[in-house]
Amino acid sequence: MPPVNRRTLLRTLAAAAALTGLAATTGCGDDAAAGGKQATELRYQGSVGQVTLPELAADLGYLGDVKLNWIGNVTGGPADIQATATGQSDFGGAFNGAIVKLATAGAPITAVVSYYGSDAQTFQGYYVLDDSPIRGPKDLIGRKVGMNTLGAHAEAVLKTWLVKGGLTPTEIARVELVALPPVNTEQSLRARQIDVAVLGGVIRDKAVAGGGIRTVFTDHQLLGAFSAGSYVFRDDFIRRNPETVKAFVTGVGRAIEWARSQPRETVVARFESIIAKRGRNEDPSLVRYWRSTGVAEKNGVITDREFATWIDWLADAGELKAARPKPGDLYTNRFNAAAGGGAS
Template sequence: MNLRPSQGATRRSFLKNTALCAATAFAARPFAKAAGTLPGETLRYQGWAGVVLFPELADDLGLLAPLKLQWVGNTTSGPQDLQATVTNNTDFAGAFNGSIMKMIGAGAPVRAVLAYAGSDARSCMGIFVRGSSVIRTARDLIGKVIGVNTLRAQGECFVDQYLRQNGLTDDEIRQVVLVGISSVVAETALRHGTLDAAVLPTFFRDAALAHGGLRELTTDYEFYGATNMDSVILRNDMLQNAPDLAQHFVAATAQAIAWAQNTPQADVIARYVSIIRKRGRDEGVFPARHWRSTAVVTKGGVIRPRDYTQFQPWYAWRRDAHTASLAPESIYTNRFNPFATEAPLEKG
């Protein structure tokens, strides 16, 4: 497996069409229902192998009824999940807040309604190198190949901002080559020398640390502190034409987040393993077994302006002034979250 790109085939080749295609494809299945039509509604969504989403937890806890969930398959990335919802192939999605901003800036008719993941002292992503590597500082990454799960998303933003904070010039940062590689195989690729470094999220990070032989340069928790980084989005037509449905979905999911925030780790893991085994998707429980925390730092997933503005300097640096200048209120709403009026839970 050769992940080292050919001349010119680097992350600097901008993926121009993804957000625009998704934004212009909105047409197929609008929510045209009025309030009061909640019973019997089914929401389509994509999942992740071995991972329990908060709406799935809400369903298992009995909070989502009478709404039903219809799993249509697993997603490959946050941006792909967003695109599926924007194009009406699913009804909700979750992704990195920067990707959400980018898509809304391109005209996608969606809003973020819940924070669903982030970084804290127990759950975060890290930049790893081999234990024998000469790479010890950000400057040592010049000319090296780093694997991230998805280009133009959270891992790349983290790496770029880390490099800039440590004094690398724009020209030097352009010499750091990022390639997309699934987190499932990134650790193996790093150990075999296919990559010089790899960004490993949450449970993949924990597994790498347990396996030994690798060294962590930094984490996004060290860089950003405890913060929300990912959100759930709904389409505007649901928010406008089926507000009762949106209200119930968000409230149930927020309550599931709060349950996971306040339940002992072992009990959450046991519940997640039970859900995975009951749903019969022929998948392992490795991610669930390594669950450490929600990494949602606000009670019930209430969204804050900072959850988006902390990434806007990256877009400004990438000369995307439009995304960098979006007002937070144009990106998200807390009006359906029952915890929005409570004192925020800010924890590391």
């Protein structure tokens, strides 16, 4: 995926909102077949060399009659949920702040279950080479920070840290953000093409194991444990396929708890098996560094805090073009039995 700057991202969000009406009629496939039949296949985008929670849920048999149809890979959450909003996929996942942006741009999407987050084991860190002079927020002025996509989790956390560190808006504007595919970010840091690399999950652990880099700060240190991203569906899809969405949310929730309850070696072995069976010619080495899902709440239940934090940040940064939404307008737990949901 080519680098995306904020202006381009906002134009894309607006375009996605404009296309939503078209998606409601042309992007649903057979999700509302005659006779009240509901979708039994969900189109989605995956991630190279990694296993998503829906893929794990499907492999464990937790999705029931619902099947997954992989249509390609994506490197960033905003692009994933844009594909969902425009009907190219049936569900997508992204940082909750990116969901706020897309929803307030007019796209009728709703978050239904958390799928990643930060805890003591799994987090996003901001890393420099061992000999780097960067130690604190002011040291980033005039420096380049590489991250997987702009306008999402990594940028929001970084700028929250910079604000808390006392930087002015003018100083923050001098911190250059560079969009890089996750698999290339470590290499760019070691080649000194960037000054700071944002690394998370298995990619971070693999980079740390290679030595020569150190942590400046992490999102977990800054914000504590929290769920950071959610899977979304289009509202029209939810209306037409409530049982399908319920099966998806239930399956993903069960997969979260399965991963939480199993020895790490068992989860890793399952991931390796899934990658081998799907035959996409991938390197399975990344999943060997897996530690946890990072999801804070049981079964991926979503809380107001997980959206309120980023609504406030976006509003304060002047990035919300519409009225500040209420967190409860952006997500639902009614399909999640762990929240007393599971509704049809």
